[in-house]
Amino acid sequence: MSSLTLRLMLSTVVVAAFGSTSPAPSLREAGDRAGVLLGTAVRPSQLSELAYAKTLAREFNLVEPEDAMKWWVVRANADTFDFRQGDEVVHFAQAHGMKVRGHCLVWGRDNPAWLTQGQFTPTRFSKLLHEHITSVMKHYAGQVFAWDVVNEAFDENGNVRDSLWYNQPGVGLAGKGTAYIEQAFRWAHEADPQALLFYHEAEGEGLNRKSDTIYSRVKDFKTRHVPIDGVGLQLHISNLNFDIDPVATNIAHLAALGVQVHITELDVSLPLDARGELIHPDDLTRQAEIYRGIVRACLQTPVCTAIQTWGFTDKYSWIGSHSHHAHGQALLFDRSYQPKQSYRAFLHELSTGRSRLQQGTKP
Ligand code: 9MR
Secondary structure: OOHHHHHHHHHHHHHHHHHOOOOOOOHHHHHHHHOOEEEEEEOHHHOOOHHHHHHHHHHOOEEEEOOOOOHHHHOOOOOOOOOHHHHHHHHHHHHOOOEEEEEEEEOOOOOOHHHHOOOOOHHHHHHHHHHHHHHHHHHOOOOOOEEEEEEOOEOOOOOEOOOOOOOOOOOOOOOOOOHHHHHHHHHHHHHOOOOEEEEEEOOOOOOOHHHHHHHHHHHHHHHOOOOOOEEEEOOEEOOOOOOOHHHHHHHHHHHHOOOEEEEEEEEEOEEEOOOOOEOOOOHHHHHHHHHHHHHHHHHOOOOEEEEEEOOOEOOOOHHHHHOOOOEEOOOOEOOOOOEOHHHHHHHHHHHHOOOOOOOOOOO
16 A cells, blocks of 8 residues: 555544534535635645544535646656646645646746756747646646646736746747746636636735726636636735735626636735744734635625635744744644634634635536
8 A cells, every 4th residue: 555545544534533523514514505615725745644634625625736736746757747736735625525636737937957957949849838738737636626827927017927828938929928937827727628727916906006907907807718717916015014905896897707716825924923923913814804805805706606714824834934933823722732712703704704616617
């Protein structure tokens, strides 16, 4: 028996054993009633930790591999595809009745060195990207219901970012704006016509030049039948005065274009002292209100069909290393998997939010 199989069996047994004592309703139960998927980013190495697996399976019905389906994991080696980490997440999801979001197929960052330093021609690059999208999506066809096809392709002014896929060297469409993005969506649709295809972006969640660009480009894509189904809004929040109203307005604007919206990477990070303690304990209350407001903003518009947090326990979050531990405690559960004020506000808003039709499948 492989260690992967053993780990999955163990986590499944333990989750079942603990299931009967879990408090009700969970986020996923409240989400079912509200007609929205409740998801979180996961790392496969943590699935063997019992409290992690138990909380994950009890609270969420959607998972997204935080890194396990990125180029640098799947294509660490130029000659092979390594799906082991992604498969581990998919198997956990299947064992616990969860859906899987795939992340991500095209991103200018976090690609393997053999790719970024390989001196490929645009023609070769085009073939490599086509092959990657096709192989990964076919491997996960029927198992991953939605993909972030292109991630973070625009800068804060709404211009197409320089990147290896666009113009360094690019796939042969350098200087042609979003043509490379459209190409990626067409290849993705060919690879798995059933999957929902998302454009995914950071810092375009409210109303600004980036969100204006996303709106106008998605509108253009829809007019020209580029196969796009949704927009993913990341929502990494560190400003505790964050204004949520523009996010609700942006979601409504996108809804009018006939695409779904997923909130994909929600977290609300707080300032910490050198010991990792909160500098302002009251921040937990403000954090809870931000979580509540984002849930409310999503529930206001029926096409907002999923809310994901970027991890769920303060024990594991990208924020720590990213901020040199000056920020943290960003999630719904503390380091001991106890629900925080943010969890209670999130759950309350979900439970009292308007009931809506489930819209997780391809129209
Ligand atoms: O949380 C992710 C971290 O573990 C990785 O090291 C990093 C680089 O691949 O990516 C982080 O996730 C990012 C996501 O893929 C795209 N949106 C921003 C996220 C936070 O940086």
